[in-house]
Amino acid sequence: MIEKATVDAIVAHARRDHPDEACGVVAGAEGSDRGTRFIPMLNAAMSPTFYEFDSGDLLRLYKELDERDEEPVVIYHSHTATEAYPSRTDINLAQEPGAHYVLVSTRDGADSPAYDGPVEFRSYRIVDGEVTEEEVRVVGSYAETEGEH
Amino acid sequence: MAIELRVPTILRTYTGGAKAVSGDGVNLAEFIDNVNGTHPGLKERIVEGEPEELRRFVNVYVNDEDVRFTGGLKTEVKDGDVVVVLPAVAGG
Numbered sequence: 523m524i525e526k527a528t529v530d531a532i533v534a535h536a537r538r539d540h541p542d543e544a545c546g547v548v549a550g551a552e553g554s555d556r557g558t559r560f561i562p563m564l565n566a567a568m569s570p571t572f573y574e575f576d577s578g579d580l581l582r583l584y585k586e587l588d589e590r591d592e593e594p595v596v597i598y599h600s601h602t603a604t605e606a607y608p609s610r611t612d613i614n615l616a617q618e619p620g621a622h623y624v625l626v627s628t629r630d631g632a633d634s635p636a637y638d639g640p641v642e643f644r645s646y647r648i649v650d651g652e653v654t655e656e657e658v659r660v661v662g663s664y665a666e667t668e669g670e671h
Numbered sequence: 672m673a674i675e676l677r678v679p680t681i682l683r684t685y686t687g688g689a690k691a692v693s694g695d696g697v698n699l700a701e702f703i704d705n706v707n708g709t710h711p712g713l714k715e716r717i718v719e720g721e722p723e724e725l726r727r728f729v730n731v732y733v734n735d736e737d738v739r740f741t742g743g744l745k746t747e748v749k750d751g752d753v754v755v756v757l758p759a760v761a762g763g
Binding site for chain 1: 760
């Protein structure tokens with residue numbers, strides 16, 4: 523479950539950085555499984571086929587999350603020419619078993635703000651090399667789902 | 672006093688869930704060996720190859736400095752230092 527404003531922010535970031543891959547996290551309270559704070563990160567690789575958080579940025583990010591009792595609920599990145607499915611590299615390098623790995627594709631013109639078709643936005647768990655796709659449910663706000671189980 | 676190792680989530684299986692463990696050594700290589708003695712398995716997730724080198728997609732910081740810029744495994748450490756291990760967030 524993810525808020526619409528966050529989805530929009532991730533897609534906008536992916537479009538902005540196209541043709542390079544965009545990446546970032548959505549942080550949320552530890553154990554809540556609700557990403558509430560959108561944090562776009564710099565792709566230090568500045569590449570259309572690879573992304574990596576800058577090592578200094580990574581340290582600052584995790585310190586900040588720690589201080590706020592948050593964790594990376596979502597780790598997102600874009601694919602710029604292929605489908606929004608984890609690549610072999612994505613699977614090999616995934617090291618946050620608790621995170622939702624979100625992939626967005628900006629292929630086939632989806633990078634353009636004028637593009638009005640659906641943008642591929644998919645989510646996965648990646649644990650020990652095993653990929654499990656999960657349904658993405660977009661809500662206006664988490665508050666409106668209170669009381670649901 | 673000792674040197675503290677901050678353990679990332681994915682490696683806490685080696686520390687019984689602890690977020691931080693401590694050890695000793697005069698440089699990073701010795702420190703990792705020392706911590707591996709009490710928490711076997713940690714080392715091979717951080718270091719690889721012969722001669723040993725830090726894994727490409729694991730970042731290690733001593734007092735907030737990325738050790739890739741301070742001598743890698745030869746980086747000196749001392750009592751009171753904080754060693755942070757963070758898996759890279761990367762992919763293709």
